[in-house]
Amino acid sequence: MSEQARTSGVTVRHEPGESRWAAYDGPELAGVAVYELADDPARVVFPHTVVRDGFEGRGVGSALARAALDEVRAAGERPVEPQCPFIAGWIGKHPDYADLVV
Template sequence: MSDSDAVVHDDAHHRYVLERDGQQIGQVVYELGDGVIRVLHTEVDESLQERGLGSKLARAVLDDIRANSDRQLVPICPFFRAYLARHPEDRDLMSR
């Protein structure tokens, strides 16, 4: 991520938005259920893929869930499932 990148939680629309210079370049979409947060979809602008931005977005989302929620994480999104497979330190969020 560059210095101008920021992850913003858009709670009203159930998503986390990755912004660069005020422009959306990625997002994670989720839905809430009884005690769970289901991560449905992750995307990064096609022209910026393969630069680690999806992983940095996932990291920010997981950190926010850990700090601000007691919901159980349910990763529906294939990217998020793969990310969690590579980062076992975050799997505890799936067994809350």
């Protein structure tokens, strides 16, 4: 998976050591999409997405969702289980990502 993507004025980085994709506005953490790698069956579970106060309404959550799902798709190894209401809702609004869902 690519290490980072620039979207909506923030830089989104995959931080596998933290099990998250993180959005940065310069050096400041703007939000995270947390994930878990489940094995039975194999899938990427998104339990939680958080956008910090002051960054809401600026597309940070959408940038996180798009970058994370694009990287999961590129890896092609695991389907997605969107437990997080934000990720589930984002996929619902972007049906071209529905094929990733378990």
